[in-house]
Amino acid sequence: MADSTPLPSSEAPNDAAVEREATRRSRRSFLLLAATGLAGLGGWRWLVSRPTDDGVPWPLRRVLDANGQLAQEYFSNAHLAPVFPKAQARAPRVNGDIGLRSALDAAAWRLRVLGYAPAGPARAQEFTLADIQALPRVEMTTELKCIEGWSVVVSWAGARLSDFLQRYPLATDPRRSGLAPYVSLFTPDEQYYVGLDIESALHPQTLLCYEMNGQPLTPEHGAPLRLVTPLKYGIKHLKRIGTIAFLHQRPADYWAEQGYDWHAGH
Template structure:
């Protein structure tokens, strides 16, 4: 992986992740939804969020890398979380056909909106990286991800000067609710060299359990930012009119938009 400058994780964020485990096994068993309703979690997330966002952008380079690991540290099985098999008919049909009919639509504030097949994405400049996924539920897992570098994909559609955010619209209805999962990044994180549209995990095709056909890997962000089952990418100036207006499924339920580590 070469000699790269590594960003040192914020110890306060690490303590927060570890400390969430102490909030009770019952909360963890019911998933992120119960955590999102816990006032103690929200207060902690809010305080650390404001600190780490300001600190990361002030003291680290826009290109500073998240830590990468050795192959010997890859987990034997990468844990699935949240939705692990979207139930909607259109997704099931694509999965049954090994995603041969999949098309990623990219539009919004771009000069050249387009649609890209999985083969199209695999032909674009790619990157393989071994990184750690940190979940607010208190667990971490190391995996090897391969995917198209998002910045290179965005260059194909040519974002306009008004584009401030990249929004990822997904196939899954989390916990069977009415709203599709979605997430967003600003342009700095979208163009970060470790931000990928991942189609491979641990040297194999990305499994449905972990977000096939493509999922986001934004390695300087917490797990809830890593959108799975991405169907549509939209570049916008504001996400105020998208679902709850806070930039992501969990953000609409109380999480902070900035999920930086």
């Protein structure tokens, strides 16, 4: 049977002692929390006062670049995005109109390509949509993933960027051997722009796309020609390509300048 004998008064905690101990602990917890908060605030102020790199404080940019490097090491021609039956394809939501706000004259549209020329002026060449459609047609049904967290399966048709470059070797400098390490793409009004490393550009699932779900692209989805690269988030899938340039240095990227990872792989 349990002992129910009351504790001697010297052993029994009284209300005053409990209150003093609670006050002591509360004060200590508050001071610790305040110190932590001040340290965090000081760290944040230090962070945002650092010089920027592509519009982002350099310590954050180093973290983003490290993450991007890991993604790039994972990225190879042997790593393919999953493909799905066409029956699962759906129309993606209209998301973002930067670079699409001006009127489109489809008949006058031309793809302008600036060839790789690290030691001199770039060679410029123009192509019609018919030129792109004359290349081997590739169809694939893959998942379009948005950086916002949603995704949708879409069926695409177009020409591989690698096939385009095999037919028109504009990523190499004719005066010397070597392949351009980077690619820049931007809309005709130059308001939206993305950068790719050459490995991503030459990936077999990177398309110059002119059809979506069996129909020609609509203006809001990037007509007449858009980029599709399903191992990267949708922020890299530039709509309404105006110019492609092959460069020696890593080009600017719209969303990287807003603080996102330059590679934007998933």
